Amino acid sequence: MSELIDCPVCQMDNTYFDGTVNICPDCGHEWTDSDGSADDNTPKDSNGALLEDGDSVTVIKDLKVRGSSMVIKRGTKVKSIRLTGNPEEVDCKIDGSSIVLKTCFLKK
Secondary structure: OOOOEEEEOOOOOOOOOOOOOOOOOOOEEOHHHHHHOOOOOOOOOOOOOOOOOOOOOOEOEEOOOOOOEEEEEEOOOOOOOEOOOOOOEEEEEEEEEEEEEEHHEOOO
């Protein structure tokens, strides 16, 4: 049995291994031994590929735009995405409109 390490987020030593990930019950952070760091803030597309500023992505599902009658069709190419502070969202322009899309609906 390997020794448990302190939580990389809150530095508490009250951690446990549940069979797949290490868990800190104090702050709720989960990580694997192969992570090496607590970097859960890397944006990834629906297939798990890392996203970066300026990447081109494709929409994988028809998306209705809130507050508009606009629909973003599946297969729409989006060029030059911009990352936001939230790893689950990217900022982009589609048909001249600035829109925030969730990364789970994109593929690189």
